Every structure is written in structure tokens, then in C-alpha cells.
Amino acid sequence: MTIETHARKRLEMIIEQPHLPQFIRLFEQQDVRGYTVLDSKSGKGSRGFWSPARLSSVDDRVMIVAVADEETIQRVLSELQALFEQLPGVAFVSDVQVIRPDRF
Amino acid sequence: MTIETHARKRLEMIIEQPHLPQFIRLFEQQDVRGYTVLDSKSGKGSRGFWSPARLSSVDDRVMIVAVADEETIQRVLSELQALFEQLPGVAFVSDVQVIRPDRF
Amino acid sequence: MTIETHARKRLEMIIEQPHLPQFIRLFEQQDVRGYTVLDSKSGKGSRGFWSPARLSSVDDRVMIVAVADEETIQRVLSELQALFEQLPGVAFVSDVQVIRPDRF
Amino acid sequence: MSEAALQTLLSPVVLFFALGFVAGLVRSSLSVPEDLAKGLSLYLMLAIGFKGGVELAHAGFDLGMLGAVISGLVAGFGLPLIAFGLLRAMTRVSHVDAAAIAAHYGSISVVTFVAASDYIDALGVEYEGYMVAVVAIMESPAIIAGLILAQRDPAAKRAPRWDADFLREVFLNGSVFLLLGALVIGMATGDKGYDTVAPFITTPFKGVLCLFLLDMGIAAASRLRSASGLDHRLVTFGLIMPVIGATVGLGLSWLAGLSVGSGALLITLCASASYIAVPAAMRVALPQANPAYSLTLSLGVTFPFNLVIGIPLYQRAAEIILA
Amino acid sequence: MSEAALQTLLSPVVLFFALGFVAGLVRSSLSVPEDLAKGLSLYLMLAIGFKGGVELAHAGFDLGMLGAVISGLVAGFGLPLIAFGLLRAMTRVSHVDAAAIAAHYGSISVVTFVAASDYIDALGVEYEGYMVAVVAIMESPAIIAGLILAQRDPAAKRAPRWDADFLREVFLNGSVFLLLGALVIGMATGDKGYDTVAPFITTPFKGVLCLFLLDMGIAAASRLRSASGLDHRLVTFGLIMPVIGATVGLGLSWLAGLSVGSGALLITLCASASYIAVPAAMRVALPQANPAYSLTLSLGVTFPFNLVIGIPLYQRAAEIILA
Amino acid sequence: MSEAALQTLLSPVVLFFALGFVAGLVRSSLSVPEDLAKGLSLYLMLAIGFKGGVELAHAGFDLGMLGAVISGLVAGFGLPLIAFGLLRAMTRVSHVDAAAIAAHYGSISVVTFVAASDYIDALGVEYEGYMVAVVAIMESPAIIAGLILAQRDPAAKRAPRWDADFLREVFLNGSVFLLLGALVIGMATGDKGYDTVAPFITTPFKGVLCLFLLDMGIAAASRLRSASGLDHRLVTFGLIMPVIGATVGLGLSWLAGLSVGSGALLITLCASASYIAVPAAMRVALPQANPAYSLTLSLGVTFPFNLVIGIPLYQRAAEIILA
Ligand SMILES: Nc1ncnc2c1ncn2[C@@H]1O[C@H](COP(=O)(O)O)[C@@H](O)[C@H]1O
Numbered sequence A, B, C: 001m002t003i004e005t006h007a008r009k010r011l012e013m014i015i016e017q018p019h020l021p022q023f024i025r026l027f028e029q030q031d032v033r034g035y036t037v038l039d040s041k042s043g044k045g046s047r048g049f050w051s052p053a054r055l056s057s058v059d060d061r062v063m064i065v066a067v068a069d070e071e072t073i074q075r076v077l078s079e080l081q082a083l084f085e086q087l088p089g090v091a092f093v094s095d096v097q098v099i100r101p102d103r104f
Numbered sequence D, E, F: 001m002s003e004a005a006l007q008t009l010l011s012p013v014v015l016f017f018a019l020g021f022v023a024g025l026v027r028s029s030l031s032v033p034e035d036l037a038k039g040l041s042l043y044l045m046l047a048i049g050f051k052g053g054v055e056l057a058h059a060g061f062d063l064g065m066l067g068a069v070i071s072g073l074v075a076g077f078g079l080p081l082i083a084f085g086l087l088r089a090m091t092r093v094s095h096v097d098a099a100a101i102a103a104h105y106g107s108i109s110v111v112t113f114v115a116a117s118d119y120i121d122a123l124g125v126e127y128e129g130y131m132v133a134v135v136a137i138m139e140s141p142a143i144i145a146g147l148i149l150a151q152r153d154p155a156a157k158r159a160p161r162w163d164a165d166f167l168r169e170v171f172l173n174g175s176v177f178l179l180l181g182a183l184v185i186g187m188a189t190g191d192k193g194y195d196t197v198a199p200f201i202t203t204p205f206k207g208v209l210c211l212f213l214l215d216m217g218i219a220a221a222s223r224l225r226s227a228s229g230l231d232h233r234l235v236t237f238g239l240i241m242p243v244i245g246a247t248v249g250l251g252l253s254w255l256a257g258l259s260v261g262s263g264a265l266l267i268t269l270c271a272s273a274s275y276i277a278v279p280a281a282m283r284v285a286l287p288q289a290n291p292a293y294s295l296t297l298s299l300g301v302t303f304p305f306n307l308v309i310g311i312p313l314y315q316r317a318a319e320i321i322l323a
């Protein structure tokens, strides 16, 4: 027996914690119905290496994972292009399969 | 020189921390040989927005990542269908490549 | 309107925290331009179940995510083959799309 | 009594709760780190458990203790029935949600107990050391009662889980374990042990309680702010039920012949609702119940009510009836 | 004065900072867990706020307080202008970076204040309780000033954000909130409240400060070690600006007729640079500014300077001019 | 001596360890948050370092100190050889695992030291301040000895790593750093510094130790519960080796002419096994060694043995031989 699965897109972003509300707002506007925020410990990008600033959370980065249908993700990506001109961060998109298509 | 890689499936779930033992048990039953549990900070789903309940861990969510061969993941998915009728959570499956096929 | 995206590879590793510097060094040598380290809570692998050792961080595991072009990831994989003979850990590779190709 | 009321309102303990509450309402970035809050809670358990044990070592066991324990058990099993009936009569929550909420109100809140004991200490009223044991004893019966109520749900698709995960959650819950453990250690080491640990468990006690209540205030307000599905019927329940619980507690205290101090504490326990042990157990045993209702009610409505209005009232009632 | 200097250098507070600094430089694995450091910081805020409030309850409001508050506001709005001019004249940082750094130096560092009050306490010099209110008042004006400066940037592509996220960050910042809240609670409960909480807020105070400064030392050294883009011009600014700020603070103290103790504290506040509230607000409002500059300067250069050299100097100056 | 034994068993310190141990065995949800446990450990290091330093400032250096330091070095390098020989003779662990375990037993456990000093303090026996320095000195030599032993493994595919990561782990380990740093600060500030920090480092000391041992108990039991590959041979080693270490320590104390108190502490150090510094260093230098063996043995077998049985025994032996 094979379970029927349905194709969706998985968007993964790494952004600065203080800007999280702006990205969440973008999700709300574009009807992203679900997402999960994960803590990150350290990393490196175009602005060099970072690890959490002691004594404050300004340097903290978070990873956001959101699975949605291709069209929604496309809308989010086109908004992200503008947002990433002002705010630091990266975004990756990949293919996933889900079992409950009505949910995503 | 290209490294030889082998196709496997990556299952990613987001579930409530208090139910973790039940999902782990499912993994054991279906012979999933490896998995990793990651902490999550906040998120949104069909039950609305959540962030860790202060003073208790009942509202905490975790992400589980497990890579295994397609057949194993199929078995897990078919069990998950039933489990997700009782417990909240989401599951996504994607393709990955591994370099040590005997391990997964 | 569809946003133009570009294919890259996403490498995901789970390794022991005390060995992180060695893997970071490998990234530097192979010109991996960006990566993110995430905390993990517990897991199971060929060495059995683990959860953070109380009182010390020797048992902590971290997940590293790095997105780069295929060639870079190939170079990293071939080095990883040797490193994984000495150090515990796992690595998975998948396909992702990015919107700013010059960055990855 | 209006002066006493003012005095309660102006106690640092209540004021820090209020400060946290305001911070939560206006969404200030003020927050007590999670690990610290857990540490403060461990400290409070350890301190009251140990103190209770030392007092018990002095006083020895007596009949009063038996009366208090039986009262606690009666309340623990009985209050959920009352709460369930009330919820089904006056609110629109489903059978299983009513059972889950009932379990919260039959069980107890340790911090409410600590705040009450601090209040009556300040008045110079004494209470028996065994009341700490009663706290521990009252944590679990209501969970059992709640599950039995849930089991009777005609619409239930599956029975609640009574498996090992659940039983461990109920009977080996960390806070009960530490409370009882510290009590036993206090009894075993007596004054000698107390003297060495005393500076640790007395000097910072009140301050730790303030800091902890600051966090409770933030948590209560955040819960209320993001409350969904909480209508005026449920809020009314959250204000009436503690008074009913208190009345039951007063009756039991009278029957058991408790002292004013111990009576005030038993009344408070009956009036208080769990927000740690029961939510955790319900999540495992009744995942279909909506946790938002019970936690918001117990933390956001009943806890503040008890802290600010209830405790002085309960103490006064104990004074009048039990003295 | 060289004996006094030696005494500062040999105070546990400075020595623990030095220990942390060395640990950070040699990359020892020594670290204070993040949640613990946040807890220590909460404790310090709560303690100085409460103590200040109790003192205020004694002394009541007077004209001196008004003078101190006005001085604080003048410095908060004025110092960023001086800092901005200096930065543009003597360093090569961009307009927006200069504005962001200027905001840090117009605002204040609570720990520097705590260290200074500890220093003058040890000398037996008194200061007024309202100085704690001045600390809270001086946190935010410089942020406003910095944003106005940034807005005048001809090269700016977009205006700084003055939206709700930002305003909450500025005016409902957790540490300011707790400081003011504890102050109000201290005033409301007065000596009675103080007596119950005193052991908590006095007994461990100095030790907590040492542990916190150990962490600050590690943080300062780590910042300096990984500093990129910090040239000698910026470092010079980080050493000159506190002295300029101190001079302004001395002038204001004299005009406002402050006591020696309160004056020394106002001078210290003017000389100190923010490393918590302002960085957080800037990240939201001016994401294009490079946070590495400002945080490294304020934490890695100005804070150590003030702690080791500045505070005794400022106190001495206050003694000479204001006595 | 049976009364003394009872007294040890009934000390809060041992009882809280036992409570944690039981919680871990029955899998209660009781747990001390990780950051809090690290904070408690920092506190203990800081407190004993500082106190030792102040005492050293009083006593000055003397020949006894030199004797104690040399004894510590001899034990640190010598005990791993004995442990390695014993392991190869009586157990079946591989060459590299034996070397790793040997390093743990040559090094020391600070908490065991703290518990021992608390025990002899309670008996009114004095010890010299320099013993704290001996603790720091004994952490690392065994790591070097262990690596040299590992290097001689004929089956080894690759040499242990002696690189910068490793050397930093060994010589700049956070706990050693803080211990030594606090010692130096205590010496530098002397009584004057002590007076200001004393309430912080003495008032909560015993209580903090209890809370920390609660966590150690949980950790020890969890380790034992999930122990795999630990057979009766290894457990026997974990019980015999501390006695051998203690005997060596007693001999060295006698040769060095140490006082009863200092001797009891040196014996305890020799008998104790590392569970923080050495595991961290081994993970970097000898990743092929199985960490489950060494950590479970040291934390789950040897630590409880020393805490409950060893310390009173070592103290008694010191009293008989060294008095
Ligand atoms: N589409 C999604 N993408 C990523 N995470 C999701 C998504 N939907 C739900 N989640 C996560 O899964 C949790 C439980 O989902 P739910 O049961 O739908 O409330 C949510 O709180 C999110 O953290």
C-alpha cells in the first residue's frame, strides 16, 4: 500500500530575530496558513560570522520553515525580494510531499 | 571526481512535546534507525499561533527529522495518518541524498 | 508573475558539538560562504539514543545547514567521507531553489 | 478590614504580580527567562517542603493531620464533580473540555498556597507543617476524577489514555516529587539540618516569590491577551468556582477541626486551580481537550482573583468560623 | 588619589570584570549561561529600582529631583548631537552609522550606573533616590535624537521606521519597565515592604554584581576579539566621548545644584553608553546601520574605560566641583 | 563512628543527592534546568575559589603548600597509570577506552571536593586555603597522562589530537579558570573584599550545594539507567579505584606533612574522578573512545560512592594517620 501524497513547497528562511514580526506580517498578508520558528545558535553569511550577542538578543537569528502551495510561496518570494533589500537574511525553497492536502 | 550518493527520504514533523514519546514509539515499531529532535520557538497552524507556555512545557512544539529509505517512510506515513487524527501535528516528506547508504 | 529561481544544494549535517570547529574549518577550506548552526534536543543514531548530558555539553549535538552550489557541496562531501571515519555524525543533501544566485 | 485589604494590595508580592500583568498587557519586552522561572519555582518547592518537614519533625503526627489529609482527598475527588456540573450547566464547553477544566479546579496551585502562607505569616498566624503534605496530596486525585468524567462522554471516539506515560506524569510529577522529597528531608534532618540550610531557604524567600509573581503576571496577561474562545460564561465560572471551592474548603476545615492558619490554607487550596501538573497530564491523557480554555481560566482569571481578593477573604473567613 | 585608584582596581567588582575579560581574550570555555545573565540583570534592576523607590518614599519629591530630571533630558537629547558631530569630523563612518552610534552614547548603561553607585556607597557618600528615575528617563531620548539625525541623511533610501514595533521597543523596553516598576513598588510599600524584601535585595547584591561583571568582561573581550572595521579613530572616539559626556554631566549637575553623590551618578550616566536598549531599538528602526561598530565601541571600549578609570575620576570631579 | 556515619547519611547534602537519584531512577519529571545547574556550578567555583584566596592572603605561602602541590602533580600523573593497568588487567575495555577512563580517575571532581570541605567544616576541622589551588592544579595532568597512554595503542589508526582546540580545552577550561581567577581575586582583595562579598558567598552556599547535588543525583541515576556496556567488572573498578586513589593520597599527605583537614581533602581529590573537564577534553582528543563508559562510571558509580561512603572514611583515615 502506498500512501497518496501531494506536492507542496517548503520555504526556509534565516533572518534576524528583531525583524521576525515583519516577516510574520508578510506571511499573514500572503495567507501563509502555517509556519514554525526555530532557534539558531550561530552561523556565517555575507556579513560574516555571528553568534548570539551576550546580554541582548539583537544578534540572534531564527530559522522559519513554512510549507504551502506553490502559488502562495511564489507570492511570498516576490515580496521577499523587496524585503531582503532592506533587511538581512536568506531564503531557500524546496519540494515536499504532504499527506493532508487540505491543510497546506 | 563526483561522490556517489544514494536516494533516501527525509521526514520532517512538528508535534507537541508531550506527545513525543508516542511518535518515538511509532519510529521504533517501524524500524526507523535514526532521528533528531529539534527545539522550536513559536509557530502557527490550524490551531492558531503558539509560543512556549510560560511556567510549563505543555505548549512546546518540537521538530523531528528522520531520514530513512522510502519503504520505511511509507510505513511511517501510513501509521501517521491514524495518529494525526488523535494528536495535533504536521508532517512533510522530501528527497535527500546520502553518502553512506548502509546507514539509512 | 513567476519569480526566477536558481538551483543549489542544501547540505544538512548532525554532528557532536565538541567537533563543530573541525567541520567549520572544513567549510572554510572548501569556500562554503554561508551556514547556520541549529541546536538539537535529542536523537537516535548508530550509537543509540542520546539526550544532552547533564552538567556538561559533551553529549550535545548540533545541526548544520549550508546552501551552496553543487560543485562546492561535492567538494565538501568528498572531504566528509574521510572525516566521518573518525568522527560521528550524518549528512544529507537535497535540492533547493534560491532567489539571489550571486549569494550562494 | 479595608485597611487589611489595602495592605494586601500594597504588599510587594501583589504589586510585582501587578507589574508583570501590566507588562504583559502592554507587551513590554520584559520577561523572566524560562530556565530562571523554573529555577525560582524549584526553590519555592524546596523551601516550603523543607520548612514544613522541619515543623513536622517538631510537632509529630497527630489527628489533625489525618483530618487535613482526608479533607484534601475529599476535596480533590469531589470538587471536579461540582466544577463539571457547573460548567455543563452554565457554559457551552463540550463534555471533554468540561472534564479537563474540572480537573484543573479540583487540583491545586502551589504558588497560590505559597502566597497564602506568606500572607498569614505576615499576620502572625501559625499553621501546621503537615499542610505542605496536604498540598502534595491534593495535586493528583482531581486528575483521576477528571479522566473518569471524560470517560463518560457519549461522543468520545476513544478512551482517555491511562498508560505509563500518563501515570508517571500524574504521580511522579517533578514539583510534587520535590515538595514531598524536601518535606521528608526536612523531617529527617530536623533542626540540625535546618540550621545549615536556613539562610538559603529563608533569606531570599520573599524576594524570590516577588520575582516569580512578576513572571506569573506576565504569563497571566499574555494568556488573556491571546485568549480565543473565552466568553463571559467561562470567565464567570473562573470567578465563581474559587468561591465555591473555598466554601467547601471552609466546611471541611471546620469538620476536621483545623486551626485558623491551616484552615485558611486548606480553603485556599480548594479555591485554587492547577496550571502546571494538570495541564501536563491532560495533554497526554486527553489530547482532544482544548488546552487554551483551562490554562487561560486558571492562570488568567482564577489565579489573579485568588491572589488579590481571595486570600485575604479566605483568611478572614477562617478567622471568623474556625477561631 | 593613587591609593583610591589602587583601591578601585582591587575591588572585587573590577577584578571580576578583568577576569572575564582575560577569559574572553584567551578564549577560555568560561561562560555565564545566557538565561542566568538575564536573571542577574533582572535582579540588579529590581534591586536598585526598589531601593530607589524606598528612599524616594522617605525623601519625598523636591526641586533637586526636577533639576536632575531636566538635566537628564537635556543630556539625552543633546549628547547625541555632540557625538554625531564628533564622529563625522574625526572618523569615517557613514551618516547612518554615526547617527546610530550617537544614539548609544546619548543613552545610558544601567550597569555602569550600578557600579558607580556601588563605588560611591563604599566611600560613604550619599545620593538621592530619584537618581534611579533619572536612569530610566535617560534611556530613550537619545534614540529619538539618533533617528532624527538619521532622517537627515541625504543618501538614505528610506526613512527610519517609527512604527509600533519600534515605539514599543523604545518605551516599553523590559529593563526600563522593571526599573520604573520596582521604583514605584518601592515607593508604594515603603519601609514596610522593604523590610520583608531587604534580605533578598541587599545580601547578594554585591556578589551578583561581580558575577554579572564577569559576564560583561567575557562579552567585552569577545566583541573586541571579533571586531571588524573598528579602526583607531573609532577607538579614540570611544575613549574621548565618555570624557566629553562626563564634562557635560558635571556642568548640568552644577547648574541643577545636585549633591556630590547624585552629581557623580549623573556624570557617570552622561559618560556611559547603552549596550542593551539602544542596540535593540536601532536594529528595528535602522537595520541598514552596522551594529558591529556601535556595540563593540560601547561594550568593548567605553564600558571598561568607565568602569576602571572613569568612575573614580567622575566621583573625584564631583567632589571638587559640587561639594 | 556509626553515629558519624548516620550523621553523614542524614545531612541535607547527601539526602538531596539521594532525592535526585530516586527521581532519576523512577523517571520523575523533576529536573534542574541546564542553565541553572551551570549557574550553580559557577557559584560554587567562585565561592570556594574566593574563600581559598582570602585564606591564602592570611596565611601566606609556606612549605606545606609546596608539598601539597607536588603531591597533587604526582597523583595527577601517577594515578592514570595505576588505573590503566587495573583496567587492562581486570576489565575488557579496549586500550583507548582504558586510557580515557584512566584520565578521568587521575583528574578530580570539584563537587566532591566541595562536599568534603563542607563535611570537615561541619566537624570543625580546619584546612589550608591552598588546597583550592591544588584542586585547579590536579585537573589537567591526568589528561596529558591519558593521551600518552592512548598514543601507545598498537591498534590506533591515528594519533590523538594535541592541537589548539585540545590545549584550550585542557588549560583554559572554564571551571579551572574561574576557580583560579576567584582565588587570585580573593588573595588580592583580602578581608576587605571578602567583607563586601561575604553574604553572597556564604549565606546561600549550603543551599546551593544541596540544589546542585539534587541535579547530580538525577544525572547519576539517568546515566545508570541508560548505561549500556557497563558490566560488573567496570562497576567493580569504579568502586575499587577510589579506594586505591585514596590510599595513594593518604601516603602523599603523610609524606608532605599535611594537616588532617588538608590531608582529608587531598585524599578525596585522589579518590574522585572527573565528570566535566576530562570528558570534554577526551571528546576532542580521543573521539574514538566510548564516552558512555567513563562518564557513567565516574558520575554513576564513583561519585555516589565517594559522597556517601568515601568522604567520612577518608576524613577518619586522615585523622588517624595524620593527626
Ligand atoms: N504549513 C506549515 N508550515 C510549517 N509549519 C507548520 C505548518 N502548519 C503547522 N505547522 C506547525 O505545526 C504546529 C501544529 O500545527 P497545527 O496542529 O495545525 O496547529 C504549528 O503550531 C506550527 O508550528
Ligand SMILES: Nc1ncnc2c1ncn2[C@@H]1O[C@H](COP(=O)(O)O)[C@@H](O)[C@H]1O
Binding pocket: B033, B034, B035, B036, B037, B065, B066, B067, B068, B104, C014, C015, C042, C043, C044, C045, C046, C047, C048, C050, C061, C088, C089, C090
Ligand atoms: N537517519 C537519521 N535521521 C535523522 N537523524 C539522524 C539519523 N541518523 C543519525 N541521526 C542523528 O545523528 C546523530 C549521530 O548519529 P550516529 O553517529 O549514527 O549515532 C544521532 O544521534 C541523531 O541525532
Ligand SMILES: Nc1ncnc2c1ncn2[C@@H]1O[C@H](COP(=O)(O)O)[C@@H](O)[C@H]1O
Binding pocket: A014, A015, A042, A043, A044, A045, A046, A047, A048, A050, A061, A088, A089, A090, C033, C034, C035, C036, C037, C065, C066, C067, C068, C104
Ligand atoms: N549559504 C547559506 N547556508 C545556510 N545559511 C546561510 C547561508 N548564508 C547565510 N546563512 C545564514 O543567514 C544569516 C544571515 O546571512 P547574511 O545576511 O548573508 O549575513 C547568516 O548569519 C547565516 O546564519
Ligand code: NA
Binding pocket: D079, D104, D105, D106, D107, D108, D245, D269, D270, D271, D272, D273, D274
Ligand atoms: Na482547587
Ligand code: NA
Binding pocket: E079, E104, E105, E106, E107, E108, E245, E269, E270, E271, E272, E273, E274
Ligand atoms: Na551617555
Ligand code: NA
Binding pocket: F079, F104, F105, F106, F107, F108, F245, F269, F270, F271, F272, F273, F274
Ligand atoms: Na582522582
